[in-house]
Amino acid sequence: MPLFFFVKPDGMRLIDRADQVGNERANIFVFLFDTFSAQHISLYGYSRETTPNLTRFAERANVYHRHYASSNFTTTGTASLLTGNLPWTHRALGHAGLVSKELLNMNLFHLIGDSYNRVGFSQNLWADILLEQFEKSIDQHLNPTDFSLISSVTYANHLNSHISLEIFREFDDFLLQNFDKPGSLIFSFLEDFDFALKYKKTWDMFADQYPRGIPNLPKYNIAFLLEQVFDGIMAQITQIAKPAFAYFHLYSPHEPYHPHRDFVGIFDDDWKPTSKKPHPLVPNGFPDEALIILRRQYDEYIANVDAEFGRLLDFLDSTGYLENSYIVLTSDHGQAFERGLHGHTTELLYEPLIKVPLLISSPSQKERKDFHVPTSCIDLLPTLLKISDQSINGCEGLVLPGFGGQENEDRPIFSMVAKTNPVYAPLTKATVAMIKGDYKLIWYGDYPDYRNVYELYNLEDDPEEMNDLYDSRSSLSQFLQKELQGNLEKFDKYKRPNS
């Protein structure tokens, strides 16, 4: 789009700060794999061998077995991870939402300080606009289309300009959007027609390697090869002056599941997951047979991502980065193949949707440490601040065990989704899950036909969340319900009229 008026030049502020602060600080690299459900990771006990390289990495890392995202989709989950606050505070609630303006300086890049060379990269545009919000605190904000084969994203051409977020909202999220009908009749046609032709040509070139299609973002015009993205990240890492703080948000294994040929069909087995009855909030859901096929494809794609991560791990090892860096691997949310649901666009908060991996390797760490207490994605920010000797104020997260934090079984962990709740209103049209000890209470708020419903599960005895104990364990239910609602009333930025 010809919208280059008044755009400030891209300000690369990357300077070698080793001279300023010395080389004693360890690098910090955060690798976030979008839509990476812990329930599908063999390291965490999944029956298919999806992640041998993650298991290899775990041999020298802290492994968190009950780590929860703050929500079931990118915007809210990533906003929590980057701000150390739960959605009831940061208010990035909807698709492509942004964190509240008061929290603009309450982000990982700002708080970790300018003694680090801070680099941010996200293939997922919904996470990238958060990075763009924090742009003043990021020394090098990489373009989301970097490391892509083909792309056509208007916002990406205006990155780091003063109108970049408006460009995103107007063009990529409205006039030229792909995930719903576009607001523009002509320009969106021209863009999509051109991209479709390019995609076809590219796929023709790589069809033997990617029989299901080139990996791509379904909502935006970006297509890439997984190995190309990892190669790009490896090259980028070597270019960042030390000490480095880099956040890499990779789109895979988000759907569409387009693994390399080597991984297609590797899980053609007879294994079937536990069948679960469709949820009332999943109307016209997928039949089990379809979910089994989709699950298998997701698992194949995870295995592909894991193999690429293995290459990255070897690179970090051979170049010495494992010896002088903290390496964090995590995700923003999970993915579901149950109860009629495929994906994560839902009001549900079952384990596959919110339980994500977290592994942190410290410099020169040689042994594996396992932690089984529930932890939250909001804990990453204070933990990284502690690692980097920064003060920790104003965030709801706690330092993780293994880095000075306590192993507290009684701490409630919250995850929530409130896409259709107004940002400027109390959370009423929302689902909130509270994990405490072995129990998980889920509250469904003001949904038509499913209003003010609670579910209670014992995750230790019933990890598949099949047996709702809410009625049979009424005193426990009441106790947890009071705690959940009490926390909502206490921490929700906007108070309910009757509170």
Next chain:
Amino acid sequence: MNFKSWWTSRIPQFQEIIPVYAVIVSLVYGWTLLHFFWKLPSWLYFLTVNEILYLLAYALFVNFLESTVVVFFILALCLILPVSFLRQKFTARGSALVLSLLFWIGYFDVMSSMPAYVSPYIAAWELYVIISVPAFIFIVGRFPVIEQIVTTISDRLIIFLYIMIPASLIAGGIVLIHLLLSAAG
């Protein structure tokens, strides 16, 4: 034949262009406004009124550019194609071209919510366009009743020009001021 007479024989009169432009404006702006109001409820969850009005202003300004691109595209066709194909009976044939072409473009927009997945079907789409658009233009030029219907509709749509063009100019002004203010601020 000198250039001036060639030009006037090829390019339609202003009065003939206006109804065709009205059809373009109605479809282009109508499409955007429909989707604007469809998105509005979700925007109300997280955008301020000012931000939403700015989105609308930007969209109207873009619509103005789009409709201008389309009308110039059709005038360019008049220069290329034989006079009997489009230039003669321009209001009817031009309107038929706009209606059929924008129908297929709209169909592509709806179908291509994920361009990567429609790429195998592009050839079929192109075939539909190549066959149906000239056929519709031919039918409109051949049958006076249909020609009359199309001409009448395009004449009636001129009213929208009196609304949309001033609105677009105001929108363009708002966008310009906003960009200047954000550049300064």
